[in-house]
Amino acid sequence: MSDQRPNDEHLGRALGRAVESQSVRETPFSRSRLARRLDRPAGRGWLGTLAVAAALGLFVAVGAFFVTRGHLGVANPGPSASPDSTPAPAGAPSAATSPPAAATAGPQVAAPEPVLVYFGRDGLPPVAGMTVSSPWVGPGAGTDQRISARVAALLGARPNETPSGAINAAALPQSGSRTTTVNVRTQGDLATVEIGISDGWPARGAAQSNALLQQLVYTITEEPGVRRAMITDKGKPTAMIDQLVIDKPLAREDVHGYVAQPPERIATAGNGIPLRASVTHSVDAVAPGLARVVVALTPSTGQFSPLGYLPRMSAEVRANDERAQPTRGKQTLVVEIDGIEGPASSTPVDRAPLRAIHFTPSTNAARTAVYELALDDIRPWRVAILKEPARVVIDVGGHPMATALNMVVYSPLRGGTVTRDVAVTGMARAFEATVSWRLRDSGGREVAKGFTTASEGSSAVWGTYEFRAPVPASVSGNVTLEVYEASARDGSDTNKVAIPLQVR
Amino acid sequence: MSIDWRQLYELEYPRLLRALTAMGGEGAAAEDAAQEAFVKAHTHGLAGIERPGAWLLVVGTRELFRDRRRLRRERERWQSVGRRPGTAEGEFDAISDRADLLAALRELPERQRGMVVARFFYGLSYEEIAAAFAVKTGTVGATIHQGLAHLRRLQLAGHLARGAMR
Numbered sequence: 001m002s003d004q005r006p007n008d009e010h011l012g013r014a015l016g017r018a019v020e021s022q023s024v025r026e027t028p029f030s031r032s033r034l035a036r037r038l039d040r041p042a043g044r045g046w047l048g049t050l051a052v053a054a055a056l057g058l059f060v061a062v063g064a065f066f067v068t069r070g071h072l073g074v075a076n077p078g079p080s081a082s083p084d085s086t087p088a089p090a091g092a093p094s095a096a097t098s099p100p101a102a103a104t105a106g107p108q109v110a111a112p113e114p115v116l117v118y119f120g121r122d123g124l125p126p127v128a129g130m131t132v133s134s135p136w137v138g139p140g141a142g143t144d145q146r147i148s149a150r151v152a153a154l155l156g157a158r159p160n161e162t163p164s165g166a167i168n169a170a171a172l173p174q175s176g177s178r179t180t181t182v183n184v185r186t187q188g189d190l191a192t193v194e195i196g197i198s199d200g201w202p203a204r205g206a207a208q209s210n211a212l213l214q215q216l217v218y219t220i221t222e223e224p225g226v227r228r229a230m231i232t233d234k235g236k237p238t239a240m241i242d243q244l245v246i247d248k249p250l251a252r253e254d255v256h257g258y259v260a261q262p263p264e265r266i267a268t269a270g271n272g273i274p275l276r277a278s279v280t281h282s283v284d285a286v287a288p289g290l291a292r293v294v295v296a297l298t299p300s301t302g303q304f305s306p307l308g309y310l311p312r313m314s315a316e317v318r319a320n321d322e323r324a325q326p327t328r329g330k331q332t333l334v335v336e337i338d339g340i341e342g343p344a345s346s347t348p349v350d351r352a353p354l355r356a357i358h359f360t361p362s363t364n365a366a367r368t369a370v371y372e373l374a375l376d377d378i379r380p381w382r383v384a385i386l387k388e389p390a391r392v393v394i395d396v397g398g399h400p401m402a403t404a405l406n407m408v409v410y411s412p413l414r415g416g417t418v419t420r421d422v423a424v425t426g427m428a429r430a431f432e433a434t435v436s437w438r439l440r441d442s443g444g445r446e447v448a449k450g451f452t453t454a455s456e457g458s459s460a461v462w463g464t465y466e467f468r469a470p471v472p473a474s475v476s477g478n479v480t481l482e483v484y485e486a487s488a489r490d491g492s493d494t495n496k497v498a499i500p501l502q503v504r
Numbered sequence: 505m506s507i508d509w510r511q512l513y514e515l516e517y518p519r520l521l522r523a524l525t526a527m528g529g530e531g532a533a534a535e536d537a538a539q540e541a542f543v544k545a546h547t548h549g550l551a552g553i554e555r556p557g558a559w560l561l562v563v564g565t566r567e568l569f570r571d572r573r574r575l576r577r578e579r580e581r582w583q584s585v586g587r588r589p590g591t592a593e594g595e596f597d598a599i600s601d602r603a604d605l606l607a608a609l610r611e612l613p614e615r616q617r618g619m620v621v622a623r624f625f626y627g628l629s630y631e632e633i634a635a636a637f638a639v640k641t642g643t644v645g646a647t648i649h650q651g652l653a654h655l656r657r658l659q660l661a662g663h664l665a666r667g668a669m670r
Binding site: 008011012013014015016017018021024026027029035037038 | 509513514517518521523526534535539540542543545546602603605606620621624627648649652655656
């Protein structure tokens with residue numbers, strides 16, 4: 001060590017700093033090969049593990065739609081009959097489970113089956129994912145047993161089962177002599193779930209606690225017919241997850257983080273000529289937490305109208321009872337468009353919040369075709385109609401913090417790094433289609449402002465907007481972009497969305 | 505049991521990935537080698553590894569270069585197309601100095617690369633490096649000295665080349 005020349009030491013240290021300052025993309029432990037290996041029985045080579053993981057992935061993907069989503073809630077949980085299908089003993093509607101014990105399942109225990117649970121995301125509503133870590137309860141199981149099994153599976157889910165971009169704030173460390181009990185009692189649309197974890201809830205801090213609560217409420221209410229969850233700590237009337245006190249039944253809409261949107265029906269009058277439609281969809285692509293379905297329309301008979309061919313359409317959300325209609329989701333966004341022809345179809349999507357898109361052609365004189373979007377919950381949704389080519393754009397969700405009652409910002413993303421010329425896109429329903437914006441520096445001072453015109457004004461149909469906000473050269477670091485509608489009455493800010501950004 | 509592995513991963517993975525990225529210059533190959541090093545450590549058993557940090561670095565380095573040898577021919581084809589991987593055109597001198605240094609590091613013979621990084625990024629002593637790489641302590645000193653001399657020449661060349669382009 002001491003036989004190094006000072007010059008060498010100097011160069012060496014510079015090199016050390018250069019190595020340190022490289023930008024690298026780190027893989028969290030939960031997604032590391034090591035973690036995946038630890039989850040599999042020892043003594044198998046890495047190649048073997050890979051093959052198992054790949055096979056598992058395929059199984060899970062198939063299971064996601066056909067097993068759990070499709071039939072589980074109805075009568076039959078799935079095609080594979082598990083050996084342990086005994087129903088719960090009479091008079092004991094609860095099932096107690098201990099997730100760590102599942103890892104050492106003996107031959108008497110049912111084979112693990114994919115179970116649908118929900119994983120948390122930072123600031124966004126949860127996403128559905130599959131876990132196979134818990135033995136499933138078999139075809140004869142009742143509602144309570146299924147809910148109990150899902151909650152136990154969530155608590156016992158392994159790190160590698162968390163979808164990318166999500167967290168499992170409910171995951172219990174898989175070690176020690178921890179005991180977990182889950183007792184479920186369902187009455188009507190309310191499931192009361194008593195959870196006992198010997199070392200307490202795993203979540204710490206507000207972000208984790210909120211994610212855990214969202215995960216629990218969504219996972220519990222995944223059961224068809226159940227809309228609300230009352231979560232209690234074992235032996236207590238309420239539950240306390242870190243600082244979060246839960247003392248009343250919660251629906252998905254109570255925890256998803258969006259502003260409540262009053263029920264509404266969006267409708268337009270059109271010229272009703274026969275149309276041919278092609279449908280595309282995306283989830284989390286345009287903006288995080290956003291499902292978008294685009295119905296592109298062309299006249300099917302070659303008719304041409306100088307006024308364009310605006311479709312006559314209407315859209316509204318209806319609560320669905322999955323016990324009667326298992327493929328229509330918890331909520332169905334029903335979009336009726338006149339004049340569309342074509343055969344009936346169903347397209348599975350299965351990325352929260354959009355489960356599937358169903359198309360039913362018309363049977364009436366107006367050829368009113370129906371698109372049904374099977375959804376996981378009601379979150380703010382909007383319809384925009386674009387011209388040339390004619391498209392009906394149906395958006396569900398967005399980032400909860402970028403969503404106001406009549407305003408949504410899709411980009412830039414919250415917390416993102418932007419250049420001096422910020423590209424802003426979104427939708428609005430603003431008075432005279434005027435969308436205002438301003439930039440504030442880190443001290444809250446207004447450093448730039450302007451306005452743009454959306455494609456529609458304050459109609460039921462939303463307008464789209466797109467503009468560029470130049471950042472003055474004197475400003476850098478943390479800024480806040482505010483997009484809002486200046487009130488027609490007194491000019492005050494309404495429908496304001498604030499997006500924190502970093503200017504580089 | 506799995507807690508120990510997690511701790512080890514969270515402690516050692518970030519610097520291992522950086523070290524391998526510096527040595528290999530490619531994110532995907534470095535990531536593969538780092539992941540594989542942990543899997544190998546698991547196969548080996550934690551009990552049999554005295555200094556896991558150095559052990560992972562040596563195994564990771566071996567993985568990285570084993571893959572690289574296999575990929576070398578492919579990469580040569582790449583370079584003939586005209587893109588030279590691993591050279592960053594920094595906007596600022598401090599950054600381009602670092603880029604020069606890292607680019608120069610990747611020009612060193614493999615063993616020199618591993619030992620220089622072990623010494624100056626991991627801060628291991630000559631004795632520790634000797635034990636990890638299974639060589640004599642004197643060899644470590646000589647190899648690192650050669651490596652640095654080589655590095656200095658390459659870095660200087662990089663400086664001059666950039667200066668000439670301005």
